[in-house]
Amino acid sequence: MKNLTKLRQNIVVLSVLLFGLVGSVFAGDDAPSxxxxxxxSSIPAYDIKNVPAVVLLDEYVASVDSGGKISTTSRYAIKIxxxxxxxxxxxRGFYLTSGSKVTDIDAxxxxxxxxxxxxxxxSVIDMVDDPDDIYNEGRIKAxxxxxxxxVGSVFAYTVTTEESTLFYQDQWSFQGRLPVLRGRYSLxxxxxxxxxxxTFNAPEIRPQVSGSTYTWELSNLKPITxxxxxxxxxxxxxxxxxxxxxxxxxxxxxxxxxxxxTWATPFYDSMAIVDDNVAAKARELTxxxxxxxxxxxxxxxxxxxxxxxxxxxxxxYGNGYKPRASSIVLSRxxxxxxxxxxxxxxxxxxxxxxxxxIIVYSGDPDFVREAFPSPKQFNHCIIAVKVSDATQxxxxxxxPKLGRLLIFDATDAYTPVGDLxxxxxxxxxxxxxxxxxGLMRMPLLPAEDNKVERTLNVSLTDSGELxxxxxxxxxxxxxxxxxxxxxxxxxxxxxxxxxRWITRAATAAKLVDFKTTDxxxxxxxxxxxxxxxxxxxxxxxxxxxxxxPAFVGRRSGTAFTESKRTTxxxxxxxxxxxxxxxxxxxGFIVDETPEPLDLxxxxxxxxxxxxxxxQQLIYKRHFQTKRSLIPAEKYAEVRDFYGKIRxxxxxPVVLLKK
Numbered sequence: 001m002k003n004l005t006k007l008r009q010n011i012v013v014l015s016v017l018l019f020g021l022v023g024s025v026f027a028g029d030d031a032p033s034x035x036x037x038x039x040x041s042s043i044p045a046y047d048i049k050n051v052p053a054v055v056l057l058d059e060y061v062a063s064v065d066s067g068g069k070i071s072t073t074s075r076y077a078i079k080i081x082x083x084x085x086x087x088x089x090x091x092r093g094f095y096l097t098s099g100s101k102v103t104d105i106d107a108x109x110x111x112x113x114x115x116x117x118x119x120x121x122x123s124v125i126d127m128v129d130d131p132d133d134i135y136n137e138g139r140i141k142a143x144x145x146x147x148x149x150x151v152g153s154v155f156a157y158t159v160t161t162e163e164s165t166l167f168y169q170d171q172w173s174f175q176g177r178l179p180v181l182r183g184r185y186s187l188x189x190x191x192x193x194x195x196x197x198x199t200f201n202a203p204e205i206r207p208q209v210s211g212s213t214y215t216w217e218l219s220n221l222k223p224i225t226x227x228x229x230x231x232x233x234x235x236x237x238x239x240x241x242x243x244x245x246x247x248x249x250x251x252x253x254x255x256x257x258x259x260x261x262t263w264a265t266p267f268y269d270s271m272a273i274v275d276d277n278v279a280a281k282a283r284e285l286t287x288x289x290x291x292x293x294x295x296x297x298x299x300x301x302x303x304x305x306x307x308x309x310x311x312x313x314x315x316x317y318g319n320g321y322k323p324r325a326s327s328i329v330l331s332r333x334x335x336x337x338x339x340x341x342x343x344x345x346x347x348x349x350x351x352x353x354x355x356x357x358i359i360v361y362s363g364d365p366d367f368v369r370e371a372f373p374s375p376k377q378f379n380h381c382i383i384a385v386k387v388s389d390a391t392q393x394x395x396x397x398x399x400p401k402l403g404r405l406l407i408f409d410a411t412d413a414y415t416p417v418g419d420l421x422x423x424x425x426x427x428x429x430x431x432x433x434x435x436x437x438g439l440m441r442m443p444l445l446p447a448e449d450n451k452v453e454r455t456l457n458v459s460l461t462d463s464g465e466l467x468x469x470x471x472x473x474x475x476x477x478x479x480x481x482x483x484x485x486x487x488x489x490x491x492x493x494x495x496x497x498x499x500r501w502i503t504r505a506a507t508a509a510k511l512v513d514f515k516t517t518d519x520x521x522x523x524x525x526x527x528x529x530x531x532x533x534x535x536x537x538x539x540x541x542x543x544x545x546x547x548x549p550a551f552v553g554r555r556s557g558t559a560f561t562e563s564k565r566t567t568x569x570x571x572x573x574x575x576x577x578x579x580x581x582x583x584x585x586x587g588f589i590v591d592e593t594p595e596p597l598d599l600x601x602x603x604x605x606x607x608x609x610x611x612x613x614x615q616q617l618i619y620k621r622h623f624q625t626k627r628s629l630i631p632a633e634k635y636a637e638v639r640d641f642y643g644k645i646r647x648x649x650x651x652p653v654v655l656l657k658k
Contacts, residue, residue, distance in 0.1 A: 031108040031116050031156065038077045039110050039154040041181055048225045052085030053078045055180040056154065060172060063188040064244070068252070070163050071103075077156035078178070080149055088178075089149035090142060091119075091157030094129060097137045100163030107143040107157035111150055119143045119157075130310075168245035168252040169374045172216070174238045180221040187214045187244060195244035198371045202238035216240055228558040230567040231629065232364045241372035254373040260430050261437025264375060267322045268338070268357045268432055272346040275327045282347040293391045293418070295351055296406065297521055300417040303344045303410040309334040321375060323357075338381035340410040345383060354386040356402065357432045360442065365427035366629075370439060375430075382409040382424070384431055393418035394449040394476065394523075401436040407443055414484045415477070419523040420445065422477045422572060426627060447575040447624050449523075450476035456551060456580035462587065464537030464545060466506070470552065472527045478574070479525035483518055486525075498529060505551045506533035537585075543657045545588060549580055549610070549619035550649035560642045565635040571603055575624040582617040587658055590617055594651035599641060603628040606645050610653075617653060 031039075038056040056077040063071050074093075080086055089109065093102040107119040129138035145155055174183035187195055189212040197216065199205045207214040224236050243253045254260050285302050289295040306329070323329075323338040326346035335343065338357065345355040361367045362380035369377070384405040387396060395407045395418055412421050426444035431437045451474070458468025474482050486494055495511065502509040512530040519525065537547040560569075584590070593610040604625040611618040623645070630638055 031110060031118070032158075034075060035077060035108050035110070035154070035156040038156070038181075039079075041079075043079060043081075043181075044179075044220070046179060046223055048223050050082055050084070051179060051223050052082045053080050053088050053178055055175065055178050055183070057156075057182050057184075058174070058180055059182075059184045059186075061186040061188070062170070064165075064168075064190065064193070066190045066246075068165050068168070070165050072159075072161045072163070074159045074161075075156070076159075077154060080151055080153045080155065083151060085151070086146050086149040086153075089145040089153070089155040091145075091159065093141045093159035093161060095139055095141070095161060095163070097139060100161055102141045102159060102161050104160040105141050105143060105157065107145060107155065109145045109148055110154040110156075111148075112152040117145070117148060119145060166252075167374065167376060168243065168249050169254075169372075169376055170242045170244075171372075171376060172240050172242070173234070174218045174240075175221045175224070176233055176237065177224045177226065179223040180218070182217070182219045183221065184215060184217045185240065185242075186216075187242065188212065189214070189244055190246075193244060193246050195242055197240045197242045198369070200239050200241070200369055200371075201236055205238065205240055214242075214244075225566055227562075227565055227567050228560070229570050231366065231570050234364060235366050236567060241369070241374070254375075257370075257373045257430060257439035258435065258437065260373050260375055261432050262434055264321060264359065264430075265432045265434045265437060268342060268345075269434075271323045271325045271342050272349060273325050273327045274346050274350045278326055278330055278343075278346050279350040281330060282350040285347075286351060291390065292353070292388060293393065295353065296348070296385055296387070296391070296408075297417045299344055299347045299351075300408055300410060301521075303340050303347075304413050306340060306343075307334040308336065308340075308411060310336040323381075337409075337411045341381045341383045344408075344410050348385060356384045356386075356405070356437070358382045358384050358407065358429045358440075358442075359432065360424055360427055360429035362421075363423055365423060365425060365442070368428040370428060373439075378430070380409075380411070380424075382407065382411070382429075384408075394445045395420045395443050397440070397443045399431070399440055402431060402433055405431075414480045414487070416520050416523050419449075419476055419480070421480070422450070425573075444627060445476055445573065447573040447626060450478050450573050451575040451577065452478050454552075454576065454578040456578070456582075458551070458580070459583035460537050460545075460547065460585055462585040464535045464539055464547070465532060466536035466547070466551070467532040468530070470502075470527075470529045470531065474525045474527075476523055479519075479523055482516075482525040482527065483520070486516055486518065502529070502531050502533070502552060504553065505548075506536045508535060509533040537655070544591070545585070545655040545657070546652040547655075548650065548652050549582065549617065550621065551580065553649070558642070559646065560635075560639045562639075565632050568632055569628075569630040569635065569638050571625045571628045571630070573625065573627050575622075577622045578620065580619045582619070584615045584617060584655065586615070588655040589658055590653065591656035592654040593617075594648060594653070597644065597648045599644060601637065601641050603630055603638070604641060606641070608648055621649075 041056050043054055059075040061073045091107040093105050095102045105124055109117040123143050125142050127140050129140050172185040191212055195214045205216050207216045245253055285298045286295040289298050323342040326343040329335040329339045329343040341357050348355045359378040360380050361378050384407055387404050387406045393406055397405050399405055407420055408417050409421055415421050424442055427442045429442050431440055453473045455471045458466055460466050499511045510532050514529040517526040537545045539545050590612045597608045599606040606623050608621040
């Protein structure tokens with residue numbers, strides 16, 4: 001399901017666009033007065049280095065008539081501060097062929113030498129918005145001035161559109177990552193209409209009201225820097241959600257989440273068709289299933305393996321919210337997310353198992369806000385299967401009206417029934433179940449269900465060579481990461497991935513052999529890896545040998561070495577448990593081990609121990625975090641936690657030759 005909020009959100013500067021300037025550029029033309037005015041704005045100094053550009057003005061004006069038709073005008077101007085910022089000199093207007101159009105687009109470039117370059121109709125390129133779709137009504141009109149822009153240039157554009165709106169609702173973000181000198185959103189309404197708003201990520205922004213015109217405005221917004229493991233810009237930048245319309249706007253705006261469910265449910269119910277072919281396929285797939293869970297797994301795996309293809313027709317008239325009939329999806333063997341959910345629902349219905357569509361936002365579990373009931377907050381569709389007490393799975397939740405529900409994403413080919421992609425976990429979503437539907441929280445699977453259990457059985461020779469086997473058993477989303485890498489990469493590339501992992505611990509390490517076992521149905525993945533690492537143990541004065549018992553680290557991690565931070569830290573549920581058994585070289589004894597470490601914080605724990613048994617050193621460590629959003633003011637606690645772990649894992653064991 002396409003996110004229809006793109007009608008506004010995509011009228012922004014495009015960061016990368018793979019085409020060059022086409023058409024005529026006229027030098028010496030005059031820019032409009034508003035461009036000349038903002039071009040003279042003074043630019044403040046920012047704490048962040050190398051800010052590529054500053055937004056001088058970002059203005060959006062929407063005028064609505066009594067029939068719900070909207071004309072919009074966007075004015076946008078940036079000043080380019082670095083060479084990297086030149087790529088931002090692109091104007092872009094989004095439209096749907098079925099329900100909107102870009103009526104005008106113009107751009108101007110004001111280089112430091114003062115010669116204005118105007119870009120008119122002959123400079124406009126019209127292209128499809130998403131080239132991955134077989135058919136997509138979303139298109140873009142754009143003007144690319146990147147080749148002409150230099151540092152110090154001001155690039156400005158105006159885009160005018162006309163569209164028919166499905167809802168009397170809108171969303172507006174006052175910035176992306178760039179600093180903004182002035183951001184303004186204006187709404188012109190017919191007489192007798194009214195508007196209201198809610199503010200996210202900032203104190204309440206109250207509109208200025210003049211008659212039936214509402215204007216929300218902010219100024220002097222600082223840049224939002226990228227930092228590791230920070231929330232998305234959508235959860236940092238100030239934004240508003242607006243409801244407007246006449247007193248009776250039923251079906252065009254929504255007073256509560258139940259009304260969202262009652263509006264959308266009929267679209268899905270009418271398409272979950274159980275014809276003879278659908279019923280026969282459901283019986284065929286589950287012929288050997290012995291339990292309710294096995295039946296759901298059989299249907300879910302089949303639907304997962306259907307090709308994902310989006311053919312977006314009539315989006316401007318609401319078809320972006322409507323699935324295709326389940327019978328059609330089955331016969332064609334492909335569909336998008338809502339098509340797959342509808343087919344799975346129909347097949348389960350043939351087996352007397354109830355299920356409900358769930359609309360959710362994919363990509364950011366914190367994006368949807370309870371204070372703004374609207375279908376426009378969502379861009380994805382998954383399914384909730386009603387299950388009995390006999391079905392036990394990590395992704396089962398209990399809803400007070402709908403009962404026990406197993407949540408599943410049939411679009412994600414790497415996450416099996418019973419698990420849920422981490423980017424959907426703990427997010428707010430809407431169950432489309434008529435009067436019984438509404439807003440619900442998706443499951444957050446605990447760290448125990450997203451775990452890596454690692455064992456190392458290795459031997460160290462008197463020359464310092466380390467050799468042996470690493471075995472990992474991953475579950476939940478940890479297994480999804482391993483499975484994804486194995487399926488997407490070629491055999492040679494996957495081997496290189498493993499080689500890079502062990503050579504980060506020892507540059508001379510060699511991968512001897514490896515074996516993988518994907519237990520997809522159980523959300524598990526096993527990896528066994530044989531290796532050698534010459535000179536891993538360092539000989540000193542012919543009597544001492546040192547080595548680090550923490551041989552390998554996590555596949556990915558963040559050091560948190562920066563002295564300060566401006567954005568919160570977002571952590572996920574995760575657990576790594578390792579037991580490493582080192583067979584020590586004959587004639588050497590353990591002289592010194594690092595101090596064991598035991599850390600406990602609100603967001604994570606870590607424990608390491610050392611034990612000597614004869615000629616063996618047994619090293620254990622357990623790292624675990626829980627999903628947390630930690631304010632930037634507490635960054636020192638996070639840095640201290642990870643810093644102590646880093647120091648402990650860099651500390652060597654000292655062996656003494658007898």
